[in-house]
Amino acid sequence: MTEGGIVGEFLGLKEGTDADLLAMQCGDFYEFFAADAELVAEELDLRVSEKSSHGSSYPMAGVPLSELTPYLKALVERGYRVAVAEQYDTDDGGHAREITRVATPGTLIETSDDDARYLAGVVRVAEDCYGLAFAEVTTGRFLVTRVEGEDAAARAITECYRYDPVEILPGPELREDEDFLESLSERTDAEVTNHEANAFAPGAATHTTREQFGRETLSSLDLEPEGPEVRAAGAVLSYVEETGLGVLPSMTRLQPYGADDFASCDVTTQRNLEITETMTGAGRSLFGTVDHTVTSAGGRLLKEWLGRPRRSLRELHRRQESVAALAERALAREDLRELLGEAYDLERLAGRATHGSADAHALLRVRDSLAVLPKLADLIAGDDRLADSPLSEIVERPDREAAAGLREALDEGLADDPPKTLREGGLIERGYDAELDELVGRHEEALEWIDTLGEREKETHGITHLQVDRNKTDGYYIQVGKSEAEDVPEKYRQVKTLKNSVRFTTDALEEREREVLRLEEQRGELEYELFCELRERVARRATLLQDVGRAIAELDTLASLATHAVENRWIRPELEDSRALDIEAGRHPVVERTTEFVPNDLSLTDDREFLIVTGPNMSGKSTYMRQVALIVLLAQVGSFVPAERARIGLVDGIYTRVGALDELAQGRSTFMVEMGELSNILHSATDESLVILDEVGRGTATYDGISIAWATTEYLHNEIRAKTLFATHYHELTALADHLPRVENVHVAVDDSGDDVTFLRTIREGPTDRSYGVHVAQLAGVPDPVVSRSDEVLERLRAEKAIEAKGGDASADGGSGTQQVVFDVGSGEMTTASADGGSEDEGSMPDGEPEGALDPETEAVLSELSGLELADVSPVELMTRVQEWQGRVDE
Numbered sequence: 001m002t003e004g005g006i007v008g009e010f011l012g013l014k015e016g017t018d019a020d021l022l023a024m025q026c027g028d029f030y031e032f033f034a035a036d037a038e039l040v041a042e043e044l045d046l047r048v049s050e051k052s053s054h055g056s057s058y059p060m061a062g063v064p065l066s067e068l069t070p071y072l073k074a075l076v077e078r079g080y081r082v083a084v085a086e087q088y089d090t091d092d093g094g095h096a097r098e099i100t101r102v103a104t105p106g107t108l109i110e111t112s113d114d115d116a117r118y119l120a121g122v123v124r125v126a127e128d129c130y131g132l133a134f135a136e137v138t139t140g141r142f143l144v145t146r147v148e149g150e151d152a153a154a155r156a157i158t159e160c161y162r163y164d165p166v167e168i169l170p171g172p173e174l175r176e177d178e179d180f181l182e183s184l185s186e187r188t189d190a191e192v193t194n195h196e197a198n199a200f201a202p203g204a205a206t207h208t209t210r211e212q213f214g215r216e217t218l219s220s221l222d223l224e225p226e227g228p229e230v231r232a233a234g235a236v237l238s239y240v241e242e243t244g245l246g247v248l249p250s251m252t253r254l255q256p257y258g259a260d261d262f263a264s265c266d267v268t269t270q271r272n273l274e275i276t277e278t279m280t281g282a283g284r285s286l287f288g289t290v291d292h293t294v295t296s297a298g299g300r301l302l303k304e305w306l307g308r309p310r311r312s313l314r315e316l317h318r319r320q321e322s323v324a325a326l327a328e329r330a331l332a333r334e335d336l337r338e339l340l341g342e343a344y345d346l347e348r349l350a351g352r353a354t355h356g357s358a359d360a361h362a363l364l365r366v367r368d369s370l371a372v373l374p375k376l377a378d379l380i381a382g383d384d385r386l387a388d389s390p391l392s393e394i395v396e397r398p399d400r401e402a403a404a405g406l407r408e409a410l411d412e413g414l415a416d417d418p419p420k421t422l423r424e425g426g427l428i429e430r431g432y433d434a435e436l437d438e439l440v441g442r443h444e445e446a447l448e449w450i451d452t453l454g455e456r457e458k459e460t461h462g463i464t465h466l467q468v469d470r471n472k473t474d475g476y477y478i479q480v481g482k483s484e485a486e487d488v489p490e491k492y493r494q495v496k497t498l499k500n501s502v503r504f505t506t507d508a509l510e511e512r513e514r515e516v517l518r519l520e521e522q523r524g525e526l527e528y529e530l531f532c533e534l535r536e537r538v539a540r541r542a543t544l545l546q547d548v549g550r551a552i553a554e555l556d557t558l559a560s561l562a563t564h565a566v567e568n569r570w571i572r573p574e575l576e577d578s579r580a581l582d583i584e585a586g587r588h589p590v591v592e593r594t595t596e597f598v599p600n601d602l603s604l605t606d607d608r609e610f611l612i613v614t615g616p617n618m619s620g621k622s623t624y625m626r627q628v629a630l631i632v633l634l635a636q637v638g639s640f641v642p643a644e645r646a647r648i649g650l651v652d653g654i655y656t657r658v659g660a661l662d663e664l665a666q667g668r669s670t671f672m673v674e675m676g677e678l679s680n681i682l683h684s685a686t687d688e689s690l691v692i693l694d695e696v697g698r699g700t701a702t703y704d705g706i707s708i709a710w711a712t713t714e715y716l717h718n719e720i721r722a723k724t725l726f727a728t729h730y731h732e733l734t735a736l737a738d739h740l741p742r743v744e745n746v747h748v749a750v751d752d753s754g755d756d757v758t759f760l761r762t763i764r765e766g767p768t769d770r771s772y773g774v775h776v777a778q779l780a781g782v783p784d785p786v787v788s789r790s791d792e793v794l795e796r797l798r799a800e801k802a803i804e805a806k807g808g809d810a811s812a813d814g815g816s817g818t819q820q821v822v823f824d825v826g827s828g829e830m831t832t833a834s835a836d837g838g839s840e841d842e843g844s845m846p847d848g849e850p851e852g853a854l855d856p857e858t859e860a861v862l863s864e865l866s867g868l869e870l871a872d873v874s875p876v877e878l879m880t881r882v883q884e885w886q887g888r889v890d891e
Ligand SMILES: Nc1ncnc2c1ncn2[C@@H]1O[C@H](COP(=O)(O)OP(=O)(O)OP(=O)(O)O)[C@@H](O)[C@H]1O
Pocket: 591, 595, 596, 597, 598, 599, 600, 615, 616, 617, 618, 619, 620, 621, 622, 623, 624, 761
């Protein structure tokens, strides 16, 4: 022990670690001292006591050894890194402690959370080149990728969003990059940990990676030694090792993936399309709607698929074929799902076995899950339709012979109902090990001798009130009623007198007792040894468990897609390598679940690539566009889609600009966010992409907005040639269809033949000429006088086709410099003219003579008008203001 006593030892260990908290073993407890004790007590509601050590008193809080795990979990899940120091015996007969592990969010193997918990490493080797590694310590998954190009930083962040890591290790070069770190913290909830810089060094990282995955792995996977992804991987491995987890054996397979494998679906788009979470946090995401998986691994895989649409026709056809087969065979599908429900999370169990934290029940779960595989295979083989589908490949992929061998070994080795403890016997089945059987035989024999001793003694010595029993303090004893205590034979030695009875022992009983204890101990030890052998055998088969787990997850995901397709009348889309996008009677996969949905068509072809979608507020423009994006996404996941027919040319990416609810909360201007997203799309989209734009330009003054929307349309149409749907309230844009060959107008129809306006939710060809904004204002409860006045203003605007703003005096003394401003609603152009006849803008000059000097009220109105920030006022408020100004000027 160090000089400062136990607390001194604690503080010394604490100083040597960068963990936030230290749990130090002291006998049967893990103790936290000093500030750590107070913090832990506060977080976990523990009682704080005082510990005197070397003349001072320190706060102390502790948890029993066996209960550390839940506390550790709770602390790590709250974001703390917790070091654990274990006690060992020293040569001089005392105790000392050393830190054996640091539990962090990304290395928390004890999690009971079904979601994946990735630990990520990110390095930047150049402005336009990042390497990423994502490892899941609980399952052993280990993925690496490289992102390159002008937008590499944004794409690296998108990858992080996609895997949603719980802990991120940025390379040394990223630690000062505030923009990057800020984007990371906006996009993920991960803890950021600065792991030692050396671990990211090219040489060291390559060495670590080779040590872990094998010398030849890098070349066989086509990964460049010392490349960015290898550096990220090496750092992650070194961190896992340093935190003392020892789960490294479950990380057997390095899986590189590339940008070309997947259609791009960046963070913004995933959020806009509400794939795994909704923008407001309320309602259902796409995942929440289509998830019918019955295993947690299946749920994780489905989420991953939805976030990563594919581009390979082959892979998609394979998934579609499987979904189709399962959709057709309702009974077999239900049987399959029932079987899947019997499987546990094999990937996670593999992790626990390699980590050494699997108990006998965990191994039984491995056994039972492995037993599901042949049943799944039989079920698939027993149905022609399923047997002829790629589902057979999925169940044949894992090494079934090895799986059967391991299952048998577990079946033979493990007792059916083992205790929770590992060292007290009862774990191993009889017949598994001859030595154990012999020990158990002798143990049972000795117990039998003791069990029957009472009867024998009664008979031999004629004592009626006699029984043989055992307790902790006295061990085995013969208990005789007081009235007969005098009559016991000589060999009885008294050990204790109670009120009504006396306890005795004999040499023979003592000897048997010693034998029982010795045999119990030997049996416990041997069983533990045999159990550890079994557990190691399972650990050595981690890859097999991962394969079987993956097959089960895949079947579950495919069965889930099939179930949703059947229950919601989804159809199999035709996929092709073309630019076609043809959807008949398409529906929104989430909205259709809660609304009487009106289906709509979409047709994009080589000469019709860009649709301008107009229609009143609330008519369904956004829903229509999102539904198209979601149908394409689902098709590229391999799912069926909500439509009556769909022909889909694969896209290389889906890009959206929709809303910015959450960004607003973070204090950025809506317009800045909008333009940032637009800029990203214009840089990233290609002629094979699908672009969805909702109301671009709305966040700024009208003329700027129209101009930006106009130019964006031209650029997307002329330069990029992406398939685009663009919803707008700027009717001026509909004129673009006359100028740009592949632009067409569609609108969401309403019925206004009666007094009221009815939303028909139907998409029709051509532009709309009205926006019914005033009607929506009325629906929203805007007071009647404002609504009727708005109608009047609107009528006037329609009739005159121009808003005329009478100009004020340019000079303070009311001189001659008056101007007129005219916004021509038809052309969308604004013109101004000064009173001396000079035109400041190109365009038509308004008729009429300039007015003379203005009265003060009009001047006041004009000054308010010129000071008005259009972006800050809503249309309804604007109308109210105009109404007020008109009143003041008319007087
Ligand atoms: N095809 C449809 N069938 C049934 N309901 C629909 C359909 N399309 C949209 N809706 C419903 O209409 C409402 C308005 O839709 P949406 O938000 O898409 O309108 P919008 O035209 O984009 O509105 P705004 O221009 O004000 O943003 C939503 O509540 C949606 O559920």
